[in-house]
Amino acid sequence: MQPQPRYDIYEVIHKALRARLSQTLTSIGKLDVEDDYCVGEAVEEVRTTLAIMRGHLQSENEFVHAAMEARAPGSTRQVAGEHEHHEEDIAVLDDACDALLAAAPSARAARAGRLYFLLELFLRDNLTHMRYEEDHHNAVLWAAYSDEEILAIEAALVAAIPPQKKALLLPCMVPAVPTRDRVKLLRGLQAGMPPEVFAGIYASVASLLDAGERQRLDAAMRAPAPLQAVA
Numbered sequence: 001m002q003p004q005p006r007y008d009i010y011e012v013i014h015k016a017l018r019a020r021l022s023q024t025l026t027s028i029g030k031l032d033v034e035d036d037y038c039v040g041e042a043v044e045e046v047r048t049t050l051a052i053m054r055g056h057l058q059s060e061n062e063f064v065h066a067a068m069e070a071r072a073p074g075s076t077r078q079v080a081g082e083h084e085h086h087e088e089d090i091a092v093l094d095d096a097c098d099a100l101l102a103a104a105p106s107a108r109a110a111r112a113g114r115l116y117f118l119l120e121l122f123l124r125d126n127l128t129h130m131r132y133e134e135d136h137h138n139a140v141l142w143a144a145y146s147d148e149e150i151l152a153i154e155a156a157l158v159a160a161i162p163p164q165k166k167a168l169l170l171p172c173m174v175p176a177v178p179t180r181d182r183v184k185l186l187r188g189l190q191a192g193m194p195p196e197v198f199a200g201i202y203a204s205v206a207s208l209l210d211a212g213e214r215q216r217l218d219a220a221m222r223a224p225a226p227l228q229a230v231a
């Protein structure tokens, strides 16, 4: 018999971050630097991506690493160092955004080119980093914690994210995952808010999907929620 797969605390958020970083890189790659409005919008997109990444580092440090260190001391050393390095990268990217905004029109193409290069490096580092976490940190978590305990760590992590940051994450997460995970994310949200507030959020995230995806999501959300297994 196949062993039951273990709960992967990184799966959904890392898919969202891969998508967001790739889209941001694309936005800078296709930027019309002669257009002030486009430059302002693109820089705003980069800054939002950086805020998301900063928040993610903080969540992992405070909740995932703390849990790992509690039962497997020293197990987060390598990644903790990489997180410090990523904080520095984020500061450099912020400066590159300032430099692009401050540039004379004739210098904008070069500044946008540098921002693209720095984002590409950051994306590459993060792809390697996230895969390492999925392989090695999950192995530590799975050896030290049950799935119920990992879900409790995740619930505490999510509860600590301020609402403005949650609002940034949802539009990254929903389009980046299959319908079954979209439903889990949205049902979790629906349970904790008035129906009219949820309706607004649902409409805005559904607008990020194509027609077929939206249809499948609507149908899955209309289906009754699966019953919890009773022990």
Ligand SMILES: [Fe+2]
Pocket: 057, 060, 079, 083, 129, 130, 133
């Ligand atoms: Fe990380």
